[in-house]
């Protein structure tokens with residue numbers, strides 16, 4: 001059984017002081033589940049080193065929210081995979097719908113970021129998901145298939161996590177029902193099995209993101225195919241994130 005993965009994506013929120021205070025408090029809230037749940041925090045770049053120091057002595061891991069694919073050079077404003085490793089990250093989120101939408105990241109750019117990150121031994125949380133229009137037009141699987149095929153071109157499976165994040169559920173308070181999430185997760189799993197074979201394909205965790213809250217976490221995590229969650233809004237308050245980490249009902 002894979003360890004469930006619970007990731008806090010803070011997006012453009014929190015100063016260094018807020019980061020330190022959050023992590024100090026979180027440590028005391030999650031003592032009982034630290035061994036059985038993998039907890040990852042993705043603060044903004046400016047808080048990563050503070051978070052690295054604050055998480056020392058705990059099992060909390062660090063993720064960046066973005067990365068560039070080149071390792072060094074004249075790329076003003078960018079951050080490389082090795083810089084993220086240097087500052088204590090073991091994960092990076094790639095292909096989030098906000099990066100696709102507001103920063104024009106294409107499947108090709110995402111693919112380069114994934115390959116470069118994995119090469120530097122960063123685990124990648126690769127986000128995919130359909131928009132409301134695409135869902136209404138019955139194109140959900142077609143979109144997932146394209147994002148998977150293009151994003152994972154020549155990508156090896158080690159260190160890979162897939163986050164299914166329907167765009168219409170992100171920040172909207174509209175969560176996918178457990179049935180909708182399960183259906184998409186099963187499609188993704190089948191795709192991974194056909195690309196990577198049974199052992200490697202099954203080894204990749206598939207997690208859900210989109211309006212996850214303390215209220216809906218138990219029913220989502222009760223689904224066999226949901227192996228963790230990526231949490232935005234509800235990860236900003238330590239009490240609500242701690243409740244999510246302490247979800248109930250997993251049949252391990």
Ligand code: PGA
Nearest residue numbers: 170171210211231232233
């Ligand atoms: P949300 O964000 O939980 O606020 O919907 C999830 C995400 O964007 O990863």
